[in-house]
Amino acid sequence: MSVLIAxxxxxxxxxxxxxxxxxxFIAPIAAMGAVLLIDPSSVAPVFTGVFMEKMGTFLKLYLPVFLLGAVFGKVIEVSGFSAAIVAAVVSNFGKSKANLIIVIACALLTYGGVSVFVVVFAVYPFAAELYRQSNIPKRLMxxxxxxxxxxxxxxxxxxxxQIQNIIPTTFFNTTSWAAPLLGTVGSVFILIVGLWYLERRRKAAMASGEGYGVDSVNEPESPNTLRLPNPLFAxxxxxxxxxxxxxxxxxxxxWFGASYNVGQDVFPGVASAITGKTxxxxxxxxxxxxxxxxxxFVTIxxxxxxxxxxxxxTKxxxxxxxxxxxxxxxxxxxxxxISILPGFLVVSSALQYLPDPLIKAAVSVSTLAGITGSASGGLSIALAAMGDQLATAANAAAIPLEVMHRIVSMASGGxxxxxxxxxxxxxxxxxxxTHRQSYxxxxxxxxxxxxxVLFVIGAYYMTGLV
Known part of the structure; x- marks a missing residue:
């Protein structure tokens, strides 16, 4: 019954x-509804001590990133930088390469360490302008x-x-470069098949006569195309x-060392020292x-x-x-x-009984990431619960821990x-x-x-690539 509730x-x-x-509005209702069915007296404590506590923690850490990312994307838009890059790209590569161009732009930023949330804000003005000029339906973007x-x-x-590639390093004593050949094979698979799928969807939509669309929401402004800046600056x-x-x-x-400490000697009005791990x-x-x-840079x-x-x-x-x-x-x-519900723990425990180490790791992490709606969250929960078991099983099967690292990392993003x-x-x-338009x-x-993930597991078992 507890599993059904979760x-x-x-x-x-x-x-x-x-x-x-x-x-x-809906997330707290769904979460507290589950708590209500398990123990009505725990609704208020769990809401304050878990839901709001974690929500506040997220905002404390990431709200400035969201705000700065949005402002960066907006100045990219109003400066004409987005239109300048799109104009240069279209003139050199043609409008038919829109999906490839957008994917490459996002990939460069993400691989450069920029948060996936920020990448969306930064690239959206480029993508919207490119799709509009190419008359590709915005819903495909x-x-x-x-x-x-x-x-x-x-x-x-x-x-x-990205954090999804960093978390496994602490459990398997690996580095972010773990299993480079397998990781590259998986990346090429995702890129090729993903672009094929997007192009198929684009051609089908355009063959039916569907254009960019009208009455769109959150549309970037179209700058004066007669005064576009140099695309190299953009x-x-x-x-x-x-x-x-x-x-x-x-x-x-x-610069900061292992920890930071700002005390009353600098700011006498602070109640206690501001400390934390760097x-x-x-x-x-x-x-x-x-x-x-x-x-x-853009403003100047x-x-x-x-x-x-x-x-x-910016407002x-x-x-x-x-x-x-x-x-x-x-x-x-x-x-x-959801992660503290009895049903969630039942699901997490049941996944440990899958036989093959790599399949068990992939299914467990992917399932928990799907349930929590978070790649890093599902990965952290799965490795905290069974990281040692996965490492032991991998060693027993003579599977390098680098391979296990790459599998759980990729599974978190499934x-x-x-x-x-x-x-x-x-x-x-x-x-x-909306979800209905674009999901x-x-x-x-x-x-x-x-x-x-399954492709990479198969590639490892067939070739032994690491």
């Missing part, structure tokens, strides 16, 4: 999200953004700095964010610093265009980013509540993008689209990501 809460949230209801941001550069490509803005993020990620731990915030500080540099390079609309455009950006952050934080709170996933909801909110393409990418 699954019912998950199904309710997915259905309501797909039907267009606000996740900020989230699929391309998802393929570039939430797939191979997030967890498959060796060396990616491209430099994206490169700058990636480079500064990489440098700050490396140097912040050196490792827990370095990546977030690095992204924030990189985005500030990107915003300043296109000061005349930006200054006229900076106040109004709009902040409003959209706040909504997106609240959506994702509510999802985070929901996943945290079924995580179900309708209630925070990144999916953010993606749809930023693009002004089919996102789900297609989800299936391809999941199949890639």
């Amino acid at each position: 699954l019912a809460a998950l199904a309710f949230l997915m259905v309501m999200a797909y039907r267009g209801y606000s996740v900020i 989230p699929g391309a953004l998802a393929l570039g941001s939430f797939s191979f550069t997030m967890d498959a490509l060796p060396g990616t700095p 491209l430099a803005a994206l490169v700058l964010v990636g480079v500064v993020n990489y440098l700050l990620t490396h140097y912040i731990p050196i 490792s827990g915030t370095a990546a977030i500080w690095a992204v924030q610093g990189a985005l500030v540099c990107g915003i300043l 390079c296109a000061f005349r265009e930006v200054k006229e609309r900076f106040a109004s455009s 709009q950006a902040v409003s959209g980013a706040s909504l997106a952050a609240m959506n994702t934080a509510s999802e985070y709170g929901f996943g945290s509540v 079924m995580d993008t179900l309708p209630h996933n925070g990144a999916v909801i953010t993606l749809l909110a930023v693009t002004g689209l 089919r393409e996102i789900f297609g990418i989800t299936v391809i990501k999941s199949l890639a």
Whole structure:
């Protein structure tokens, strides 16, 4: 019965999200409904101590990233940088390569260490302009953004700095470059099959006479095409964010050491010293610093265009980013509540009895990521519960722990993008689209990501590649 309660809460949230209801409102109802059925007296304590606590933790860490990412995307838009890159790309490669261009742009930023949430804000103005000029239906755009941001550069490509590739290192004593050949094979599989699927969807839509669409929401402004900036400046803005993020990620731990401590000797009014581990915030500080540099760079390079609309455009950006952050934080709170339910623990325990180590790892992580709606959340829960067992089983079967690392990392990014996933909801909110309009393409990418895990497992057993 406890398992059915957990699954019912998950199904309710997915259905309501797909039907267009606000996740900020529905997620706590779904979570607390499950708690109510298990123990009515625990509803208030769990709501305050788990749901709101985790929601607040997410906002504390990531709200500035959402805000800065949205402002960066907006100045990219109003400066004309997005249109400049699109115009250059169209003239050199043609409009038919729209999906490939968007995927590459997202992949470069994601592999450079920029958060997948920020990538959506940054690339959306480019994507919208490119789709509009190419007359490709806007509803197909989230699929391309998802393929570039939430797939191979997030967890498959060796060396990616995304958290889904970092978490396994602490459990298996590996590095982010674990199983480079298998990771590359999986990345190529996702990229090729994903682009084939998106192109098939694009050709089918355009063959039916469907255009970009009218009455679209959250449309970027069309700048004066007679005064477009040099596209190299526009491209430099994206490169700058990636480079500064990489440098700050490396140097912040050196500057601050293992921990930071700001006491009353500096700020006499503080009640107690501000302390914490640098490792827990370095990546977030690095992204924030990189985005500030990107915003300043674009503003300086296109000061005349930006200054006229900076106040109004950033107000709009902040409003959209706040909504997106609240959506994702509510999802985070929901996943945290679900993870403490008895039914969730039953499911987690049952997955441990699958025989093959790699299949067990893949199914367990993918299932838990799907239930919680979070790749990093599902991966963390799965490895905390069975990381030692997976390592022992891999050693017994003579499977390198590097292979196990790559499999669990890729599996975390498989079924995580179900309708209630925070990144999916953010993606749809930023693009002004709904689940009903655009989730089919996102789900297609989800299936391809999941199949890639099985493909990589098969490749390892057949060839022994690591």
